Amino acid sequence: MERTVATLKERIRAGSAKIPAEKVIRGGMLVNVMSSEIYPADIAVYKDMIAAVGDVEPYIGPDTEVIDATGKYLVPGLIDGHIHSECSKLSITSYAKAVVPHGTTSMISGLDEYISVSNLEGLQEIFAEIKQSPLKVFWGAPYKTPYTVPQSTVSFNFNKDVHEMVQKWPECYGVWETVTEFVQEEDEDTLGAIAEAYKNNLPVFGCAPMARGTKLNGYLCSGVRLDHESYDHEEVVEKMRKGMHMLIRESCVTHFLAENIRAVTEVNPAFARRVSFCTDDVTATDILSKGHLDHVVRLAIQAGVDPMTAIQMATINSAEAYRIDHLVGSICPGRIADILFVDNLEEFTVAKVMTNGQMVAENHHISYELKAPARSPIFKGQLKCKMTTKEDFEYKVPIQNGKAKVLSMDVKGPFVRKRRDVELKVVNGVIQPDTQQDAIMVSVLERFGKNGNKSLAFCSGWKLKNGAMASTCAPDDNNLVVMGSSAEDMSIAVNHLIEQGGGQVVVENGKVIEFLPLPVGGIVSDEEPEVIAELEKKIDEAARRIGSDLPNPMMYMFFLPITAIPDYALTDVGPVDYCALTTYDPVLELVEE
Template sequence: MPNRRLLDVAYGRAHADTIIDNGQLVNVITGEIYPASVAIADGRIAAVGDVSAQRGPDTEIIDAEGRYLTPGLIDAHLHIECSKLSVTMFSDLVSRYGTTSAISGLDQILVTNGIEGVKEFLAETEGGSMRVWWGAPAKAPYTVPESNVGYRFAVEDHEQVQHMPECVGLWETVQEMVEYGDEEVLTAMDMAERNRLRAFGCAPLVDARRVAGYAASGVALCHESYSPEEELEKIRNGIDIVIRESVAAPMLRENIKLITEMGVPSDRVGFCTDDVTATDILGRGHLDYVVRLAVECGVTPMQAIQMATVNTARMYRLDDKIGAIAPGRFADILFVDSLDDFRPQTVITDGRVVARDGRPVADPVAPERSEALLSTFKLGEVAADRLKVRVPEGASAAEVQTIVLSKDVAFKRAGNRVELAVADGVVEPDPEQDTILLAVAERFGKTDNLPVAFVQGFGLRKGAIATSASPDDNNIVVAGVTSEDMAFAINEVVRMGGGQVAVADGEVLAALPLPIGGVVADLTAEQMAAKEEELDGAAREQLGSELPSPFGQLLFLSITAIPDWAMTDLGLIDCIDFTVVDPVLSTR
């Protein structure tokens, strides 16, 4: 229903609440830049250009002082909870850098607390500095085979959620679920089509045959591409491209070649950060950094801004609400001194100034949390004896399958075969071969699953590290040199009601409580960054890891959607064949 007052202001029959004067409008719809004023009423843009008819005695005037006016930036695919910040605290952080909207599945709180958890998170965006549009997961958890979670989100839930006003489509419609005919996912896609919602894809490393089937299913876009050639195959088949760039997945420099070298028009390409941390953002910015990097790599400033705004809005069919400075859209506007060196000086959300010069204008205020969000652990005390890999008596050595971490991209995990010693029927980890134990404890009380395998790449010489923030199921993942320290780490995470710990010899070296769903906390970005450095510093300096972010790697080990290996509460997962694999290949 049209806002009657907005119409009155737009037609000049009433005065604006706010007018932005003396700006250079970056019109992402036409690609033009020209002087214009902007009239705002009830948090929306009423008129652009000559707004003298909208000016009244009580109208607030904001002087842009000749700066460029651009739309607020839109993150096309963002797992907010992977930052370990609550929605309130994350919004406070990224809005400083010009991000005023994000499309998120809120899938981590979904699998711990269900639809009510999602609704609580969406409610705290009201009146905030960043709006969140919800992509309802096609199915959750995304793990294949399916791991155990607190709340299994399935086809019957779509009957309810696809009618929620915040829902813009199906999130993380995983390629394998479509190709292998997961009936729940296909049924949810049928429902989405009837409700005029789009399916958003997750299809890394697909070949031409699989792209054809994926596009035929109706998947509209994909944020998971590892090369410009893969992007080109998808876009040729009608799938829009979202280029991901983060510290964990630095992919823009290569993938932007789709535009700069292959000559594909930029209008069907957007940007996302997917998974980011407070440390990452405070160090370099958020989508503003992505815009700067794209310009550095050869796209024009206008193209880069369009990819961060109107292109994304169009992909999600939100361009009547966000993505441009035009009448009817939310008044999400940035003041920028230079388009080549894109750094928002003033950030306006809903017509309110929320940040200036990289700082919020007001401190964030988190809502009161429900008891359900704060009580998600049903795991009793874990004994060290459960965290051992056993083989038949008499064996002196075992060949084991390991997961090998990538030191460059957290989303890539190879495999390796290593021979380890056996003592009294137990396969021994070997820090000298950089081969330590890895386990996942199911924390929701659905099973007593606690499988143990082996991982390489952490470089730990002693102790253990553990996290309950671990997409896509948020069970407790722990890596360590001794079973005793691993059990201690798991029990400490449970005692905190969720979080991350580094331990050694039965002592906590660093800890980060994450009490909300066991995955996020109401800490400011600065407080979170300090905790991240404390945890990673302990893992490096006291436990021996050489990784820049050992906890960043630990966080992603349960994701099965990305080849080649993962670890869930079901055990070691072959992410090519999607089978559970015994980590012990042979003994002698």
């Protein structure tokens, strides 16, 4: 319900038992995250609002629906404190089908991947989709787009002038993922977004991997409130001692909970009240096999956190960190009726889910028909790339034959790339990739029809023996990323994605052996989560068939354009040295023979 004078009167009357509740939940055990108590209590629900908790007899009218919760614990809906749902390759509707049955009823997101491939008109379409979804999205306006240094190419640039407008939108709850380097370098658009947030009394969300000491102090002096990016528990401790709310990230590729929860279990239990959870990047496969935030709650309990504290981390702590605790995060009068029916707190098995006062899921499945909206041309457009040839992916140098010493980006986990110097052959003026040395080609192509940029560099760690793989789902800018040991296969992979309007593809010996279509903006699909999970399995198997032994080869590859984490990255403007915040020449030395 909107907050108008008329609806406020209605809400007050419902809370005062002057209007009967539409639903009453009886017989359950309330998990009160506000008081850290568990006790028998009934719940009265009016429309999308919790009207009363405790004795709800006065709220029952002749048409009130009674829901039996005998034997169940009643837990607030879980809140994902930082998520790029687009990286799951699931649209908002499909993503809701995956996570809501596991108890995630709210998420905080910048929806920045959608913005990068559309514009504010496209963003409004996503807002409309969210309103029809059982999953709430508390949107933070991205501090800027793109997030890259130097600036890569996206469809729409989010800057300080845009912030002056969008921070006044009712959908805006803060400034999203303000990266350390942009504050440190005193970027005008970033500081403009923060200054506007001060005017509008909005919180500033952070992204400060490995920030310590004076760097962290300077960052905090800009006004950033919270952070989701710590690489060890000592980093968590320093940030919390300096006043930050901390989100512990447990994604499908970065498993940080076991390490970071030590700040609570080994250093200071009092930290627990300002620690919450996020998943950041997940896949349909992981959600369907492990769960979502319910899985994170279970991991925390297994790490030694008591169930009440773990549930608080997944609910009220996040709500308070983001200043939305008047809406979600607890089962209290006046809050939105997001309620989980949980069988066992230790095992944290979510049996049923209520969102916005409606029962929407049971036994890990949405219990009603939920359809994605019709997609406008904004999200159905084709990639604006020129078709390629193998020559586009040959690294040409000014010697005919000899040797080239090159800097290869060596993957050390999904985000961190380190320097690796490799000596490669030069044949007929072209540097030859070498699978024996695990040194192959990688390229990013601008796909929005802005400038036709195409970068070329070297990478290691994927261990491809032949073939190529490519993706148009590739944050932070969602340009087309391709890597391979064969320039011809790289060209075939790229051309297939251009022809199909986006997706992920694996090519071997001149043939497409697996393809995952992503027709919505080239980044997500409206298919059922089970369908995408099956396609993910096939695309990963195909990547392993051509040699990769990484746990998630495609996701490791599509993170290459992220420049915000040490040491190297690749965007459409070229290979990037994170430490120098500039592009670099990957050819270090040439020796002609």
